[in-house]
Amino acid sequence: PPPADAGQAPGPPDGGWGWVVVFGAFVSIGFAYAFPKGLAIFYKEIQDFFGTSYSEIAWISSIMLATTYGAGPISSILVNRYGSRPVVMFGGLLCGIGMVSASFCTSILQLYICVGFITGFGLALNLQPSVIIIGKYFLKRRPIANGLAMAGSPVMLCTLAPLNQFLFDNFGWRGSFLILGAILLHCCVAGALFRPIGPAIVAGKTQATGRKDVLKEVTGNATNAPTENKMEEEEGKDCCEKINQYLDFSLFKHRGFLIYLIGNVLMFLGFFAPIVFLAPYAKHIGIDEYSAAFLLSILAIVDMIARPTTGIIANSKWVRPRIQYFFSFSIAFNGACHLLCPLASGYKWLVVYSAFFGLAFGMVCAMLFETLMDLVGASRFTSAVGLVTIAECCTILLGPPIGGTLIDTFGDYKYMFIKCGAVMVLAGIFLFIMNYYNYRILAKEEKERKAKEEDPQSVRTESEDRNNWNKEPALDGPELEPLREEGEGLKKEMKGT
């Protein structure tokens, strides 16, 4: 006999086409993070060409980064409305157009607009939807998927850096921008792979819905309740909470979201500055240019390996329920590395520092979005990621300039490392403590909820749970319940079909 709960809104596949989506996200995220860094190779030439100062050129990077993070909410709204695929494809197209028009620029201001705004906006439209769609395709294996997708950033950086150099030697900066525009169009390919999935998109799954309803008929369950509930909920939403449908501002009442927001905003103040200043610091203490560049390569390689590995570790059954602790630990570990860096005297110790920094950096990045998904649930993640990125945007932009000011004031790099380390250790500790309280409160709420719903209609409880997981403001506890129940449900479904 067909299983009772098999026909429910199909949970995330956790595999199959999901891995292709992970590959697409790998490419998309890789471009979004690595492309601004890879452009630095062209800056010297452009600076000579336009006769500007270095800081004016550095604005290109800053504008690009600011737009990529600041356009997060817009990205979220578009994904909420249209789904991931069209947004990513449009983003890729926009990036391509931006770079192609940049190759015909005749002033630095035009470069700001073409490379900074247009390409930055396109990359923003790439970044958020890629992360969002992973949450739609994966639940049980989500940390691994996140880790693999985020590994795109160092891999793309390692690919783009020599590629950019090759393009520059052969085509000059204008030709390179033209060809890079074409290369960025591959984001469209990545976007094409993002097949829509999920309960919100009804059109793509009509046959599945049909099947589900039929099976309910057969088994004679509390039949129409789930689907009708869903329709009623949607109508209610349309009438009253239209804005929240586009961008869920009610997240600001969500305890976990607020904890994450504050902790991350604090962390980003000291996150990127050490990377920016690692090579100059190495040169400052007397290491030659190539060895200093090699430090960054070590960082990238360790980063590349650390991200999927962290994903696998975070997915293990010991860590997954406590993933917030793991995240806070990795942030604090990162901070500790920076605090110890000034003690590194000599090239060998700097290599060790770079390796540990790469490890810590990879760990944090791999879990950056996973922890947010864990806290707010997949359905609200779309809006959450937009709100978080625009808040982070400020501190990300402030981090390196503050570090630079510290270096200039004191003439010594160690204060910058101490500041970054201290900020990150503080953020790690803050997240650790707050999440401890959060877990406790959630456990309490879960107990109360379970006590309330201890009635013989176990089937309805299950179906409600699943609906809760899909639609309601997700509590953190239920994340764990559906994990087990989904697993059972999926297994049964497999046997049934």
Added chain:
Amino acid sequence: MPVSFSGKRLGRLLLLLLCFSPSPSGGSPADAAMTTQDVSQSQANSMTKMQAGLNESSSEPITTTRAVNWQTQRSSSDHLRLEHNASNPALLGPDPTPQEFKQATNENMSNVTVVKHEVLLSGVSGTPVEKTITLDRATRIELLCKLDAKYSHLKSLQVTWKKGNETIRHINKTENSWSVHLQILDNSKLGSYTCTLKGEEEISATFHLQVPKIQGREKPIVSYEGDTAVLICKTFGYTPIAWTWYMANGSDQITINGSLLTDKYVINGGSANVTHLKILKLTKEDDGVYQCEAAFELGKSVGKLKLEVLSLMVPLKPFLAIVAEVVVLVTIVFLYEMYSKKKDKYANEKEFDQVEQLKFEESNGLENSSARHRKI
């Protein structure tokens, strides 16, 4: 490598050198007057030598103009005090013999500190010891060859100082070091000076005296037709007297005159240590090797830059190829998706029919009709 390592020490010593460069601030006015006049005469000498060294006939007027400019500039600087009227018969001959040398030293730069450049001979007789000294203006230097303590037992040592094949006779000897004092006033004094110690083994060290090098670019600058190209030359730490740009067309050298053809060439940065050559409205003929020449007191230094002018078609081909590839990939992805959806739909319909069959056998007609209604 000894040369590069010594280059670092050299850099520091050069800083010293610059600090101690001839800037006679003291000294009696009379001395000073004679000093400046003699110095100016020697400058004039060096300028004539430079002029003689030039091959281009068309650039003669430019060089003399530059010379005049240079002299007027120099007059305002602290380094060498020049008067506009420079003409006392030179007291220096081309090759300083010891007496002349002494005389010159006394009369010309008696109040100038001498910069010492030292080399320690540690005696591995295979490896040549070399030191590069960069000079951009007339200085007095002392080159010292010092013998390592472990060789102090060697008694019968014969030391010779040579410049090329010429032997320098006046050598100062101290306990374990031999030095020569040199007055570098013009290009002919630059070169390689070698000290050779002949004992049981022969140990030698070489000092290379040269003008500052210009940092050019090894890789070509790539630009496009109709675009602008900016060629930049820099010297580090030394300010040349003048910059000149040339274009090498085959075997000829054509000077680029910034004052003519102002809509084609724009030259910035006259005598600072950076110069820009901006070439507007590039065409295929502008493709080639460009040279920037920095004129120093003691000679000239050349930097080479290569400019490549490409047509717009060159990057366009890879661009179109990649765009085509992207379009193909996107089409493949969409086609595959449509295909797999059709397959799924077909499989689902089959399954659905089977379930329908099951239901029809199990339940009554009412549920059957509602199921069909739901099937839309």
